[in-house]
Amino acid sequence: MHSSQLRFGTFLGPFHTVTDNPTLALERDFEFIQLLDKLGFEEAWIGEHHSAGVEIITSPELFIATAAERTKHIKLGTGVSSLAYHHPFTLAGRINQLDHVTRGRVMFGVGPGALPSDAYMMGIDVAKQRDMMDESLDVLIRLMRGETVTKKTEWFTLNEARLQMTPFTRPSVEFAVANQISPTGARAAGRHGAGLLSIGATTAGGFNALATNWAIAEEQARDNGHVMDRSAWRLVGPVHVAETREQARAEVEFGYEHWRNYYNQVAALPLAPPDGKNPLDVMIDNGMAVVGTPDDCAAQIRRLQDQSGGFGCFLMLANNWANWEATKKSYELIARYVKPQFQDLNSNRVASLDWVRDNHDAFVKQSRSAVSARIAQHVEEKGSDNIRPEMMQAFKVAKSPAREKN
DSSP, rough: OOOOTTTTEEEEEOOTTSSSHHHHHHHHHHHHHHHHHHOOOOEEEEOOOOOSSOOOOOOOHHHHHHHHHSSSSSSEEEEEEGGGGGGGGHHHHHHHHHHTTSSOOOEEEESSSSSHHHHTTTTTOOGHHHHHHHHHHHHHHHHHHHHOOOEEOSSSSSEOOOOSSSSSSSSEEEEEEEEEESSSSHHHHHHHHEEETTTTTSSSHHHHHHHHHHHHHHHHHHTOOOOOGGGEEEEEEEEEEEESSSHHHHHHTTOOOOOOHHHHHTTTTOOOSSSOOHHHHHHHHHHSSSOHHHHHHHHHHHHHHHHSSSOOOEEEEEEOOHHHHHHHHHHHHHHHHHHHHEEEEEEEEOOOHHHHTHHHHHHHHHHHHHHHHHHHHHHHHGGGGGSSHHHHHHHHHSHHHHHHHO
16 A cells, blocks of 8 residues: 655754754754745654753744744644653643644644653653553543543643633644554554654664554554554654765765764664674665665655555654755755655656657647648748748658658
C-alpha cells in the first residue's frame, strides 16, 4: 500500500551548537519553516526540550504561534509535547487555542519526554514517564473533543474540567504518538485511534520494528473500536542531498560531528561505530541516513515503504549537518526532484509528452499542409510575382511528392 500522495516535512529538534547565538539560531529556525512553506512541504514538527543546551526550543506552542504568523500553508505540530511535564488541562487549553489561532493548522504530537535530565530537574521519576503519558493522553483526547472530564491520578486532578472553547478542528486537532522501538507508542496510538510518529524509523531497531509496531497499533485499535490510518503515520530520518554524492558528503562535514557527539554523550541514541569504521560511512551504508543525491533520497523512501507497508508522510530530521546555504539547497532539491515521484505530480505531463512525440509526424504534416494552403491562397490572390523566393521555395518543398510520401 504505497500512497501516490506521500506528504513531506521536517522534524525540528532543533540541533544548535552551544557556540551559536541562540537568538539568531531561533530566527534561522523560523526562516527554515518559511522556506519549507514556500517550497510546498506539508508538515513541520517542533520539539520540546529543557536541558543540554542544544535542542533549545522549550515551548513548541510558542514557536508554532510565531511560525504560523509567518507562513500560509504548512501544518505545524508539537514534536512532541512531553505529557509527563504538563498538567493535561492547561496543555489541552494551549493546544486548543493554537487550533483557533492557526485556523486548524496545528497538530498535536505527544510522548513521554526524551531527555532524562529534563525529568530529573522536575522531580519526575523517569520510570513513570510512560505511565504518566498514558494517563494524560486518556483525558487529553476527551478534553480536546469538548468533553467534561473528572479524574484523579497520583500527579493530576481534574474536577469537571472542560475547555472554554470548542475546538476549531472537529472533532479535535490531529493527535500523533511518538514511537521508536518499544511498543509503547504503537499501543497508545491504537488505543486512542491516533496517528503514529516513528521518530527512529531509519535506525536498525526502528526500521526492523516498523511492521511489527504497526501491527500492534492495528490490534489495539480493533480492540478499542478504532481503525488505524496509514496516511496518519509519519516516519523520520536524516537526509542531506546535493547534486552529487561527493558534494553532499563534503557539505555535511560542517556539522555532522557535533550532531553525533550530542547523541553519543547526551541523547539516548548512541552512535559509536564499529572499530576502525567511519561513523558517517556506517550510517549511510546501513540505511540510517541519506547523504547523497535526490535519487538516493527517493530510494530511501521506497525502502521505508516496502518495509512498513505504506505510510503517509516522510519527515526529514533537521540536523544542521550542513551550513545554512547548503541546507536550503538540499530541501529545494528534494522539493523539485523527490516530491514529484511520490505525489503523482508529473504523470499527466509525461503522458502528454509521450503522446505528442508518438504523433509528431502526423502533426508536422498537418502543420505544413496548413501553411502550404495559406501560401497557395496568397499566390492565387496576388500572383507569384509578389511572393518572395524563399516563401515560394518553402511552398514547393511542402508540396513535393517526397514530402507528401513521408
